[in-house]
Amino acid sequence: MQVPILKQGAYLIATVQSALTDEDLKQLRDTLVVSVSKVRARGVIVDVTALDVIDSFATRTLRDVAHMIRLRGAETVIVGIQPEVAFSMVKLGLSLEGIATSLDLEEGLAYLDRKGKGPGQEVGTHR
Amino acid sequence: MANTQDFATFAEARLETTASRLRELVAHLRQQRAQLREEWARLITEAKLLTAMTKEEIFAEATSVYDNYVEALETGTYEALQAYARNLSERIIPRGVETHEVVGIVLLLRDVLARSLFAKYREDFNKLNRILDAYEPAANRIAGTVAVGFVQERERIIREQQEAIRELSTPVLQVRERLLILPIIGVIDPQRTRQLTEQLLRGIRTNRAKVVVLDITGVPYIDSPVANHLVQTVEAARLLGANVIVTGLSPEIAQTLVNIGVDLGKMNTVGDLQGGIEEAERLLGYKVVPMQEPTAAHVVG
Numbered sequence: 001m002q003v004p005i006l007k008q009g010a011y012l013i014a015t016v017q018s019a020l021t022d023e024d025l026k027q028l029r030d031t032l033v034v035s036v037s038k039v040r041a042r043g044v045i046v047d048v049t050a051l052d053v054i055d056s057f058a059t060r061t062l063r064d065v066a067h068m069i070r071l072r073g074a075e076t077v078i079v080g081i082q083p084e085v086a087f088s089m090v091k092l093g094l095s096l097e098g099i100a101t102s103l104d105l106e107e108g109l110a111y112l113d114r115k116g117k118g119p120g121q122e123v124g125t126h127r
Numbered sequence: 128m129a130n131t132q133d134f135a136t137f138a139e140a141r142l143e144t145t146a147s148r149l150r151e152l153v154a155h156l157r158q159q160r161a162q163l164r165e166e167w168a169r170l171i172t173e174a175k176l177l178t179a180m181t182k183e184e185i186f187a188e189a190t191s192v193y194d195n196y197v198e199a200l201e202t203g204t205y206e207a208l209q210a211y212a213r214n215l216s217e218r219i220i221p222r223g224v225e226t227h228e229v230v231g232i233v234l235l236l237r238d239v240l241a242r243s244l245f246a247k248y249r250e251d252f253n254k255l256n257r258i259l260d261a262y263e264p265a266a267n268r269i270a271g272t273v274a275v276g277f278v279q280e281r282e283r284i285i286r287e288q289q290e291a292i293r294e295l296s297t298p299v300l301q302v303r304e305r306l307l308i309l310p311i312i313g314v315i316d317p318q319r320t321r322q323l324t325e326q327l328l329r330g331i332r333t334n335r336a337k338v339v340v341l342d343i344t345g346v347p348y349i350d351s352p353v354a355n356h357l358v359q360t361v362e363a364a365r366l367l368g369a370n371v372i373v374t375g376l377s378p379e380i381a382q383t384l385v386n387i388g389v390d391l392g393k394m395n396t397v398g399d400l401q402g403g404i405e406e407a408e409r410l411l412g413y414k415v416v417p418m419q420e421p422t423a424a425h426v427v428g
Contacts, residue, residue, distance in 0.1 A: 083328030086366035090359040102368035
């Protein structure tokens with residue numbers, strides 16, 4: 001199941017719509033990292049609202065995506081982690097240390113705007 | 128074999144004699160009712176049982192327990208006694224009557240009745256033996272029924288209260304747009320911790336909170352599993368995009384957290400609730416200013 005990636009202004013939005021296999025995750029990672037500079041995106045939002053389970057591989061892949069995208073010059077926000085999923089991740093010792101997370105898409109967009117890379121704002125303003 | 132048949136008739140006869148002996152016993156207990164009841168009430172007071180009740184109350188309860196007891200002996204059914212035990216427990220538990228007291232009085236009654244049987248059949252040892260054969264199993268069963276009834280009632284009340292406490296225990300309050308407070312009072316047990324986590328994470332979602340102040344001023348201490356769970360809750364909240372500020376940590380809790388080696392980088396802690404709310408407002412970009420100078424208000428007043 002491929003993850004659709006939409007461009008919205010200066011941001012890329014990847015909305016996960018069903019459970020992902022490891023292959024799908026890798027593909028998502030590769031596509032995001034390639035397209036982020038192709039469309040000159042300043043931020044990437046990965047929406048995982050539909051996921052009931054986020055396992056260690058998914059966590060690691062999401063972390064890798066965030067780090068790689070930062071190296072490519074953009075910010076990443078993971079949005080829509082369900083409360084139950086969040087708690088079981090923490091229980092399993094899976095963390096998204098140093099990676100921005102937000103409640104939902106709206107919050108994620110607001111976060112990226114605040115980050116100062118949003119349209120109409122100076123780069124590098126206070127956080 | 129002839130023996131088998133003998134045995135069957137013997138067992139039947141025995142059953143019948145047990146019944147007839149119980150009848151005899153019941154008649155005796157009915158006849159001696161006033162005296163035995165009084166003796167029993169006296170022993171209860173002497174043994175300092177049911178201290179929460181007055182003498183008259185003890186006597187009244189003793190009378191009905193006695194009658195129910197004799198009735199259970201007579202009919203061999205325990206439903207009525209069970210119902211009575213439950214009803215009695217319902218009345219006396221709120222007055223602080225303990226399990227050992229209830230068990231104590233029932234055993235006392237058993238002894239009082241056994242004594243009266245001793246007195247009555249002193250002459251005929253064999254007969255006494257047979258009467259006791261009939262009496263003892265029934266009496267033990269009655270004692271068991273009453274004690275179990277009491278304990279069950281007690282447990283039911285405890286369960287109800289636990290439920291009530293659980294419902295009261297974790298309010299999630301919104302103080303400002305995007306700002307929640309969770310004041311926690313009392314000891315946190317594992318069950319409550321689970322509930323707390325659930326409430327907190329649900330609260331963040333439904334109120335779209337960005338900052339949560341978790342105030343544990345009212346919590347005297349926590350053990351390490353609970354501390355761990357709290358830290359995990361804070362991390363899980365972060366995954367939902369919310370900041371948790373923990374306020375009012377007691378010295379004991381601080382020690383527990385340090386002992387389990389919590390990563391302080393993940394926990395935002397502030398001394399008291401006021402400080403926590405101020406910090407939360409700062410994170411949310413609120414600024415609270417007084418409407419006029421406090422001194423000016425003082426002069427006007």
